Amino acid sequence: MHISLKEDEVAILSGHSGTLALAKTVGKFFYLETEREELVLFTEPDDLMVASSFGTGDKVQRGLRCTLYQIRELGAPLIVLPKGHPASSRLKTVVSIGARTRLSCKISPGTHPEQDVLCGPEEFQDIEVLAEPGGANVKGFDAKKGETIIEML
DSSP, X not given: OEEEOXXXXXXXXXXXXXXXXXXXXXXXXXXXXXXXXXEEEXXXXXXXXXXXXXXXXXXXXXXXXHHHHHHHTTOOOEEOOOTTOGGGGGOSEEXXXXXXXXXXXXXXXXXXXXXTEEEOOGGGTTOEEEEETTEEEEESOOTTTSEEXXXXX
């Protein structure tokens, strides 16, 4: 499924048990903080920020937009927790940044520094989000069973 996405927009993909939000990185760089090091992620203008949440509804959508805004516009860092960290199960939103993100329900939230895999609910297992000029290509999302909304970031 192709989604047209401008620099100031966010796409919300809502399922039955989870929600994804997509926004362009607009070529900014981002800090990724791990237990041992700080990495700088350099991006291309069409690369994407993908945020995932285990929940649906207006409150979750506002939270996802807020998370993307804090990271992209305010420069908040991405924090990677060590495997087995007790906060992992309490995370409400997790984010991946890059040209390609695949969703997996088989990983612990917030514990993967690799920016091509993101924790998501079981219904989003194996969804792949690819950056494209002017938008995104979301493979594996059943638009008939979910909802797609484009809004201002």
